[in-house]
Amino acid sequence: MSTTSAIFSFGQDYLTSGKALQIARGTLQATITEETRDKIRQSAAHVASIVDKGEPVYGINTGFGPLCTTKISKQETNILQSNILQSHSVGVGEPIATEIAKLMLILKLQSLCKGFSGIAEATVDRILWHIDTDVIPVVPSQGSVGASGDLAPLSHLFLPLLGLGEVVYNNKTLPAKEVLQAHNLTPLDLGPKEGLALINGTQFIAAHGVKVVEKLQQCLSQADIIGAMMIEGLQGSVKPFYKELHQLRPYKGNIHVAARVQAMLQGSEIMEDHIDCDRVQDPYSLRCIPQVHGASRNAWLHLKELLEVELNAVTDNPIIINDQLTISGGSFHGQPLAMAIDYACLAASELGNISDRRIYLALEGNSPGVPKLLMKDTGINSGYMILQYTTAALASENKGLCFPSSADSIPTSLGQEDHVSMGSIGGRKALRVLNNLEKILAIELLTAAQAFEFRKPLKSGPVLDEIHQLVRKQVAFADKDRVFADDINKGITLIQAGLVLKTAEKAAKEHNVSLFTSYSEEFEVY
Structure with a gap:
């Protein structure tokens, strides 16, 4: 009811x-x-x-x-x-x-x-x-x-x-x-x-599209938060998120992501601690978060806009205008959605691809104070080494799923229907990629929280501190090896339930941190 x-x-x-x-x-x-x-x-x-x-x-x-x-x-x-x-x-x-x-x-x-x-x-x-x-x-x-x-x-x-x-x-x-x-x-x-x-x-394609819109939006918003947390853990620079940079290349997605990440990094003791360091620039997986996450947001927006046309359209055939006029057309053809879903599928895969790169970066031990493999006592312990194997496998699987279904067509109905969209396959495939993406983001969340720990007693901004506490309520800091699959499953639950996003929004409201941008409604309302 x-x-x-x-x-x-x-x-x-x-x-x-x-x-x-x-x-x-x-x-x-x-x-x-x-x-x-x-x-x-x-x-x-x-x-x-x-x-x-x-x-x-x-x-x-x-x-x-x-x-x-x-x-x-x-x-x-x-x-x-x-x-x-x-x-x-x-x-x-x-x-x-x-x-x-x-x-x-x-x-x-x-x-x-x-x-x-x-x-x-x-x-x-x-x-x-x-x-x-x-x-x-x-x-x-x-x-x-x-x-x-x-x-x-x-x-x-x-x-x-x-x-x-x-x-x-x-x-x-x-x-x-x-x-x-x-x-x-x-x-x-x-x-x-x-x-x-x-x-x-086209209701099979469109129904899958609805789920893609929901899941990808949650992944996008949580990826921004987790990426910001990784920047804190590895003491990356905040300058690549300045509005002065993105106003010179004003893609909606880039501007939105950069503003959100910068807002989450404001007031951070961790960021202030290395403000005068001699590092010139960060690797792309940190520095280019606005460009990569932003491009995926633009793909999401494209799908959302086209999907709303479809949800309010008449897509059967023939169309009965009146008893004098019936039209046998092609409004049942899934091509408009099929291509947009393939685009969104690629956007989801790329979000996981850059997330895996940040996880790898965190394990290298090149950030001052953060040990190799995110654990001090390695040798007898493997640390977080093998978690990245999992994200590599998931990212590779997603790449294999990115061939656009809409690029194919096989004639049916004895040639009467000689061009088809394969959008139904694209919709199912996009959800598979998103399920894998949620797992990658869960592992990055755990990795970022582990790196974060080595910055203590310095504090982050209030939003990211709340995210760290959210993780620690479910997953303890790892000072020695354990069955990390249990940790990963808890992280996946946090991502799938959207708790990272909900916690960040609640903390932002309580601490008067504005995550709102001029494009928030476009990118967050569906």
Whole structure:
């Protein structure tokens, strides 16, 4: 149930990634207004009129794909729609996360409620019931090529409307028919155009995009904080973060990152301690944080902006303008999102790549006061040496996953669909890269906290001191070898829960440290 009085109206209100996630998590109530219902009924009436006239319109009274010239009789139009869901349910592989499947329902309902799909009111009500009751279809992860819609995953998503397939309900995977019966519901009889409207669209790609936007934003913000902490631990210079430098090359991401890092370093005794040192400049992994993190932020912003267009678009085919005008176009093609997701995937990988370089830098023992391998008694102890092996492995795996899925295309549907986006593969791949990135950042967090310790009794600024205390509540300082995998898992939990970011924001507020920049809303709100 909703925990807030706010209500989102499908088909009318502007949907963002954040709102979609709130609906999925039950913190934002969603409904269908009477005004939207009028549009839905009118669009369904247009389809009925087309069927009565008998003039061939793709997907309404013709076959699909290469069968587009095969005429379907008026009596068979309903059978055609239930058949398409069954014949196109060819997905394989592990099921996608239940939350992503729920996001697919939410995004599809937003598109259908625009009133250009010829869907029946009873069908949108059933989809809303699935969302509200948390009866989420099981959707295989593989089988979509990301054009002509995410056909296979969307077919599995809507099999339960016919009483087929499986659903997750109360954390159990059950036959859809069984759950419908338990709620005194019967399978739907789909009308003309409905099956095609349900499975034509980009909701598999877009749902993955929503998760990429959320996870990458958290990683970006936490990477800035961890990078600042590493600068403290290794006594890097604050000058590369001065606004005077970045105003001369004013990329939004660079300016935003530099200002945030500089704010976290202000008031630090550690930074003041070496203000007159003879080091001319730091290695790139410290000095170029604004440029590298900033470029990844710009990639995130690009994806967020394109994704919001998609979340509020009509992406099925054909589009029913009225009973006189239907348009068979290509709005189901995933290319706009596919390319942006590949860009974001590369951005995530690079964030992990530079993080691994900072970890390696911390182990070298070239920073005064910080011992080699971050441990004084080495020889009998290996210190933090092997943690960097793990980040090297993860960073290398991510590089291998960065080949753009959208660079490939394999013709399908006997050549009718001769160029596809592969955005569905890109979305899944981007989340794999982000999962690896979270692990890399967790290890950098532990490494930075260990280096930080050798600066005592000097104090950092209040924000980074709070981050250090957060880590130490979970992971003790290491003065000898132990099973570091246990430490890493605790660090991963901190990153995945966003606790580094939440702690930093709370500390900044309490100590009147401004992490806000003119670009904060662009880079932090989704």
